Amino acid sequence: MFSSPLQNYLDAHKVTLTTTQQKGRSIFATHQHDRGSTIITSQPVALVSVSDDYCQHCFRQSHYAASEHTTLQRCSRCKTAYFCGMECFKSAWINYHRYVCGDDDWRTFDEEILERIVCSLIRYKQQNTTSPAPLKSTHSSSTLPNESIHVTMEAFSYLEDHLDDQPAHITQQLSELASKVLQRPYLKQKAEQCGISHADLVRFQSQSQCNAISVQDEHLFVVGEGLYPVASFFNHSCRPNAAAVFDGALLMIKAIEPIYPGEEITLAYIDIGRSRGYRQRNLRDRYFFTCDCVRCSDQGWLRLLDRMVGDDEEDEHEDIANVSRNNNIHSHLSPPSSSLPKERRKKTDQLDTLRQHINHWDLLTLSRQYDRLKNIHPDPSQPLSLGTFTHHMLQLFTPYVWSVSNPDLHYTNNQSLYSSIPPPPPPTTADSTSTPPISPCSMTSSISASLSLSTSPPLSPESALPFPSSSNSKPAMGASSSFMNQDFYAEFDDPLPNFAQPPVQPNYQSILTKAMETCLSFPVNPHSLMPSTTTANTTTITTVSSNDTTHMLSIPVFRISTLSGVHHLFYEAMENKHWPFAVKCGLYILIQYCFLYPPYHPTMAHHLMMLAKTGWNFIVNDRIREKVYARGVRRWIALAKETAKHAFGIHGCHYQEAVNLEWLFRREHQLVLG
């Protein structure tokens, strides 16, 4: 039987394309895909950059992925486009740049995507021998067949367009756009010669709207938009088992759970950290379906979640939520709601309320109380506060969420997850016999943060401790075992807390179900200051304001509105280097993410890395020596490393940063453990 290039390509990657009645074409696994494995890569048929900081062809800052330095070169003709090297410049030139180099015409985003689709199609139809080189992976040395242009274009020909579902005014806009693009001098004649009509362009644009994907850099910032035909076959779930991450502009679909033969492989098209109302509206308006996943369906095991976090869009602070939430996979987010001055004032008040709650949260006391070994749990007759909620849930979620499904994290033998990864070189260059000072991690206002090893003064003379390994000398590069095999993570084997008795089954689903049931069992405070359209848990504290008037302040602990606000405060605190405050925000966000995202989701890996760095800066800058904090930071580093390894891969910046931070922590841990 004849098999097409696309079929062969999918077969080689152990997946199959099947049509189901409910979802149309869907991708199913034919073999097991381990967590962290790259299921497939996908080449774009059209790609638009929205950032000048990256090569406009491959979306990297340098031709050499490992290099931290930007080495972009400017096109000498138009002096506006940047490329990382000659190879990318040539490919971009063949693709599209030759048509627009020096052309000052302003194009909308949709116009540019459509032009690029038409250019790719013309080139393919004309069987042009000067094809641009496909994007290459810097991450893997896979022996699987690369995606040929035939595979990409065959997949493109099948893309869902939903043209019949588009409202009339949108169809009209698509038609106007198609006419405009067809007027471009470099397209008009060629399109005609290739038999590409106005109706085709209308369809392409409609396809683009329900298939295009936001391209993100490693820090989850959106750097462009692309139409990736092969990746477009994956359907959506609000609890996906795979995620799209990018190696430059090359899209990689990674398994974030073990996926077994016969299982459908799903991605999230929208940010799953949003309310049910927001998700449903976006999926309906842009993708024309009603989600029936385990979280959205009335029968799904995760159905309690939206009840807990609030399922109305009103539960969200749209503008606050947008501060750092650009991690939705598919683009064309609806614009943020208009912010009237009154609305703004309300939100500022809500942030102030949150700030007060976080200031009242006694991190040290609660960290000591909610120790898994002590089996403390909050008074079931009182509503939970931000602090009690966070510390209570931390016992249940970490490290079990990660470790139950991952024997590596049990650390019962020396073959831990480090066994194949050499430790980083000691972070000193000048004198290999002296120990460099302990230093904080740099955290700029952006999410991007890297280890800064040379700028900060030593913590104290005692910080220059020898390595805590059996010998007092530094480990040789590449020698992992003597460095990593102590019971550094022994506390991960703590017993379950009392409230998880009888023991929850050792799988993620039962832990999460137990956590949701526990949270919903706490009483609700009726005096909430936040929007309240559904039942939500709130808490009350008594505070004394500056003019000594006692106020009752209450917040809904689990709600997405609260998460959005704390998210905002987390970034604010990091920017102001207010580490204790940032740590509290980071812990609360982690717990909410444990509910909202699968544990190996890229958003989770990214947040864990931020939390690890925040924790490290807290103990270093504030010269903290409490053992309970050291344990916490150690845990965040381990989990950041573990999650980043699976979500982004060991070549990604998060994993490398976690390895470096672990190295620093281990070197200093005698100091911080006292």
Ligand SMILES: C[S@@+](CC[C@H](N)C(=O)[O-])C[C@H]1O[C@@H](n2cnc3c(N)ncnc32)[C@H](O)[C@@H]1O
């Ligand atoms: C990116 S495409 C995915 C592939 C698509 N099923 C196809 O046949 O080409 C997106 C479209 O797939 C369908 N789809 C994706 N996820 C779905 C889901 N969970 N339930 C129902 N339809 C879904 C919707 O029609 C949506 O507009």
